[in-house]
Amino acid sequence: MDKRATIKDVAEAAGVGVATVSRVLSGGSASPRTRERVLAVAAQLDYRPSALGRNLRQRRTGGMGLLVPDLTDTFYGQLAEGVLACARSTGEPVVVGSTGDDPEQESELIGMLLEQSVDRLIAVPTGDAETWAPAVRAGMTVVFADRLPARPAEEEQQEAVDDLMRLDGLSPAPRPHAPEAPSVLADDRAGIRTAVRYLRGLGHRRIAFLGGPGHDRRVAAFREAVGAPVDEDLVVFATGSRDSAYAAASGLFQSRPDLTAVVAGGNVLGEAAVLAARELDLRVPRDVSLVMYDDVPWAELCSPPLTVIARPGRDMGYRAAELVLRPGGRRPRAVVLPTELIIRGSCAPRR
Template sequence: MPDEQRPRRPATMKDVAAAADVGLGTVSRVFSNNGKVAASTRQRVEEVAARLNYRPSALGRGLKLSTASNIGLLVTDISNPFYGEFAEGLLGAANAIGHHVILCATGEDPATEREYVDLLLQERVGGIVAFPTSENRELWRSAQDLGTRVLFVDRTVPGIEAACLSVDHQAGARSATEHLLALGHRRIGYLGGPDRLTSGSMREAGYRRAHADVDVGVDERLVVRTRFTRETAYASAVRLLDAPDPPSALFVGNNVLGEAALTAVRDRGLSVPDDISLVMFDDVSWAKLVDPPVTVVAQPTRQLGAMAARTVLTARPEAQQLLLPPQLVVRRSTAAFYG
């Protein structure tokens, strides 16, 4: 399709701010009539908005719902049951206290995250609960400058002072690895997410700390970081299993990686735990239903969601870390190793 025939996306508040060479806060004040704006600046913003055919949303102008009634929720993958349980907890608590929730899924893509945050700012939500990509620092700062309360979950964004709600990732990973070491395993593979994510780096740190505590070295060939997609996770699990000296146990960083690892184990004709023990971060429903059921580091996922709903509009803007303890749940996917 020729470019001139392609449908153009609607202009956003961010587009207007860039074209008018002003901040998002200035554009917001122009269209909400909330706060002082110089007459010349107001005229420039309005002229740019007219040229771009920008349409401020009714919610953004406060015509439908009180802005304090709206919470934006940014998750990464709605097919991941962890995010479904988290959203369920948040929605229930939000409804109970009279808040509405706008759900967005970023797919771990910084560009998509930018689009959704911009959309939520146009809708003038009172707060945003986000599993951030660790990028878009300036956009998150702009959100805070607009007075939008930001609560990160599981992860932080370097340079942004915002409250963060999570479980103690390092403690959870440490307990999982200690369990495997106590069973006699010394070659424990780690399949985790990108280390640029706070949750991934902390879980890997817990894995390493458990080894250091008992003076067991980590074979770096058994440490694999991958994206949270089933295809890449499966390929990474196969790489570990096909190593010349494969691990006797696997600790995987979340349920998507765990599903891929379990599939790879079975596709290789191996069995859990006879050939390889498996521990996974996240206690999702399928972990109890497979045979054998999987040993997990359980997060209080619905509780996290409910806490997020109650916290996002009341948390202080300065950084604070709100930690909940995870729990190791031992099932039949792990066994003693005597090799």
């Protein structure tokens, strides 16, 4: 018996990505030429549209998916523990995947879960709203955790144009909205604001921020907390890898020896900041104070122990699983859980 064609087979034969095939077969946006090519290949390979999950509402088989950027990241391990604990209490199987903070890899995993008729999904999203539209249209119940899908650049540009039209007394044309899904988030704004106020209270004025993928809300909160004008040289970004985080931290310390404090936007970035400071013979907190987003076990083992913005990773995962398992009815658009500044020894008054 011949093996049934998969979404990956269609993508390879059509010379496009899995995300493009998913969008075409679920009625999403694509150029006419691409749409025609994908549909022709799908027909040639006898690919059944139901494999994309169009019949999920009629053919639910149960099961929950969980997609996170990095399974070795301690925070995402805590979040996964919360999801698994809730799932165990209901006997629900969980399929776990790591996206590597790569939108293409994320799209491929979404397509695979749809093929397997997994009908509920918790995700720390990497791609934009367009990446997630096929899953929502197909009937999959999606709950986002920790962050929301990025907005496409063209959508932000169009919104700016719409604002200008309104100022001129014109009505912009209506535009379709991306599918929405519930979310479970930490109160990033309050956490970052509290940390910056604490550092300012210690006399720090040149405070830097180390950011990474999905940190848009934290960066915005940091800029708001430090106030205008923001020294953009003190706002530095890394990709999701540890090597990139170390390079960003090291480059920041070397290019701005006048900085006195750093807020690291995640535990991988905090780890990189500690290592880079040690390599450059910068003493924490005498030469530079450090606050890290996320309370992870090793933070207390540092010398000195790190001051952190703690968020309830396990609770976030548990609440996200409760939401995705809730039968029918309305789900809250967003659940926002509090953060807490835990003061340890990595910050000192600025002399």
